[in-house]
Amino acid sequence: MDKKNREMAHRMTAVLTPNYLPQPVSIERGEGCYVYDADGRRYLDLMGGIATAVLGHCHPAVQAALTHQAGKIWHISNLFLSSPQIELAERLTTLCFAEQAFFCNSGAEANEAALKLARRYAHDREEKRFEILAFDGAFHGRTLFTLSATGTPAYWEGFGPLAEGVYHVPFGDLAAAGQRLSDRTAAIIVEPVQGESGVHPAPPGFLQGLRDLADKNGCLLIFDEVQTGVGRTGPLFAHQTSGAEPDIMTLAKALGNGIPIGAMLTRASVGKSLVPGTHASTFGGNPLAAACACAVLDTLTTGGVLETARKTAEHLGRSLEAMAHRLGPDRVADIRGSGHLRAIELTQPATNVIHRCRESGVLIISAGASNVRLAPPLIISNEQIDEGLAVLEAAIAAEIS
Ligand SMILES: Cc1ncc(COP(=O)(O)O)c(C=O)c1O
Known part of the structure; x- marks a missing residue:
């Protein structure tokens, strides 16, 4: 853990109720599909802020609406x-x-x-x-x-x-x-x-x-x-x-x-x-x-976002199928979902895979103990999907033998 992130983790345990178990990085800002931690490290956000950032972080249209309204x-x-x-x-x-x-x-x-x-x-x-x-x-x-x-x-x-x-x-x-x-x-x-x-x-x-x-x-x-x-x-x-x-x-x-x-x-x-x-x-x-x-x-x-998202969702679906095939049923038990909400059910708990992905610059979340959940922004590109899934595949291969 880098210096600033470590300091945040220490301060958090002193003053926040322990009901959350956050990953040990303090996310300071985001832009589109990427977020940046306190030490300036960049992550590809495949969890869309836990399925909230549907248009990506700090989307200009939403930011403009927010600042316009904030002045009123x-x-x-x-x-x-x-x-x-x-x-x-x-x-x-x-x-x-x-x-x-x-x-x-x-x-x-x-x-x-x-x-x-x-x-x-x-x-x-x-x-x-x-x-x-x-x-x-x-x-x-x-x-x-x-x-x-x-x-x-x-x-x-x-x-x-x-x-x-x-x-x-x-x-x-x-x-x-x-x-x-x-x-x-x-x-x-x-x-x-x-x-x-x-x-x-x-x-x-x-x-x-x-x-x-x-x-x-x-x-x-x-x-x-x-x-x-x-x-x-x-x-x-x-x-x-x-x-x-x-x-x-x-x-x-x-x-x-x-x-x-x-x-x-x-x-x-x-x-x-x-x-x-x-x-x-x-x-x-x-x-x-x-x-x-x-x-x-x-x-x-x-803005045509939904239409474009439908195409990237097809790419995401095809890529997940191919990934599951390569990893095999000993590692991937099932893949489910549609659009930009997917689960990869692993044959073992997902926690270590999630941490390994984060260490490699990709944020994902679980959904139930053995599922990796993907909920990326709808504006994610095919290239970013490929970038994220390559990291996920390597993490699954490394963690589940
Ligand atoms: C289907 C569904 N309903 C309700 C909730 C609760 O929403 P909130 O955490 O905003 O209260 C969630 C949160 O994950 C959800 O997924």
């Missing part, structure tokens, strides 16, 4: 009208099924709002529906309600009692989902691709199957697109290739390209339950974050 007003609360927030809601509702938006600051808050809305909607219809059906392996956030919906029991440890009435069934199992629904079910919540547990796409027909089950049962369907939304898997929203539409969709991560913002989107017939006073967020939809998110959407939808 930063925050005045939701007690006043705010044009960036309204403009963002107008853009989002044009781009998907939704008619209304509620803005917050993170993915967990967006899902918290979605789950609360599902209960409140049932309450307003005088239905005794409060249960939530979620899936094993799901990740929906760390607030108590979203943690309860998260389907990895290790994350619950020591935080109980969890929210009442939240159930899990195996991801992809329509029969199990159907059996668990009842006249007490308020909503089903599902990720179109389970990101955190290892990039597991919903099996074909699963999302539409859930739509049919929800319609038959009379409960709401929530798609958590916090990780998959805003172009990450190919289309603007991952569910758009499934033919199924949710009643509520949540977004965060890439929406502000790294500036904290979350969104819960829904139809007016459902959103009408959030009457004044029912739900709120001090910073939600603040002008700075909303202006950035508008710039992100404009750049993605009018």
